[in-house]
Amino acid sequence: EVQLLESGGGLVQPGGSLRLSCAASGFTFSSYAMSWARQAPGKGLEWVSAIYSSGNSTYYAESVKGRFTISRDNSKNTLHLQMNSLRAEDTAVYYCGRAWYFDLWGRGTLVTVSS
Amino acid sequence: QSVLTQPPSASGTPGQRVTISCSGSRSNIGSNTVNWYLQLPGMAPKLLIYSYNQRPPGVPDRFSGSNSGTSASLAISGLQSEDEADYFCAAWDDSLNGVLFGGGTKLTVL
Numbered sequence: 349e350v351q352l353l354e355s356g357g358g359l360v361q362p363g364g365s366l367r368l369s370c371a372a373s374g375f376t377f378s379s380y381a382m383s384w385a386r387q388a389p390g391k392g393l394e395w396v397s398a399i400y401s402s403g404n405s406t407y408y409a410e411s412v413k414g415r416f417t418i419s420r421d422n423s424k425n426t427l428h429l430q431m432n433s434l435r436a437e438d439t440a441v442y443y444c445g446r447a448w449y450f451d452l453w454g455r456g457t458l459v460t461v462s463s
Numbered sequence: 464q465s466v467l468t469q470p471p472s473a474s475g476t477p478g479q480r481v482t483i484s485c486s487g488s489r490s491n492i493g494s495n496t497v498n499w500y501l502q503l504p505g506m507a508p509k510l511l512i513y514s515y516n517q518r519p520p521g522v523p524d525r526f527s528g529s530n531s532g533t534s535a536s537l538a539i540s541g542l543q544s545e546d547e548a549d550y551f552c553a554a555w556d557d558s559l560n561g562v563l564f565g566g567g568t569k570l571t572v573l
Binding site: 392394 | 496498500508510513519549551553555559560561562563564565566
C-alpha cells in the first residue's frame with residue numbers, strides 16, 4: 349500500500365527541539381521530492397519545507413528558516429524534520445507529503461510547544 | 464498570512480454547481496500550476512486537482528479546475544452532502560522559492 353506515516357510529535361517546551369520522521373512505503377521513495385506542511389489548530393495549511401529526491405537541495409518557509417532542517421535517508425525510505433528553538437506558534441499537526449505538490453499525504457503528527 | 468486568497472466560505476444545495484476562487488500573483492498562479500485539496504473534518508488533506516485541471520485516480524469528474532492569469536477556480540457540479548469539507552488551493556511561488564497555500568474555503572451543503 350502506498351502510504352506515508354509520520355512519527356515523533358509530542359509536547360515540548362519553548363526553546364526545545366524535536367525530530368519528526370516520515371516513513372514511506374509502496375513507492376520508489378528515492379524518485380520523489382518530499383515536503384512538510386503544518387496546520388495549527390483550527391487554521392489553514394502552511395507549507396514548511398521541501399527536499400529534492402537526491403537530498404542535495406532544500407527549501408524552507410521564512411517562518412522556520414534557520415531553526416528547522418529537512419533531511420532524508422533514501423536507503424531507509426525515511427524523511428526527517430529536525431526542529432530547534434521551537435516556539436508556541438510552531439504548535440500544529442505536521443504532515444509529510446510526496447512531491448512539492450503533496451499528491452500523497454500522511455496522517456500527521458501533533459507538535460505542541462508549551463510550558 | 465496566505466498570499467493565495469480564497470473566500471472563507473461557500474455554500475450550495477444538493478445538485479447545485481458551486482465554484483471556489485483562488486487569487487494570486489504573477490510569481491505563483493501566474494507562473495506555475497495550481498493544485499486543489501480537500502480536507503474532511505479531522506482528516507488529512509487529499510489531492511483533488513493538480514496541474515490546474517487534472518484529477519488523480521478516484522476523484523469524480525464532478526470536480527474540475529480552471530485558471531485565468533493570476534487566478535484559479537475549483538468547480539463542483541452535482542453537489543453532494545459528502546462534499547462538505549474545507550478546500551485549499553496551492554501553487555509554487557518563484558519569489559519565495561516555496562509553496563503557498565490558500566487560506567481555505569469551508570464548503571457547506573445546505
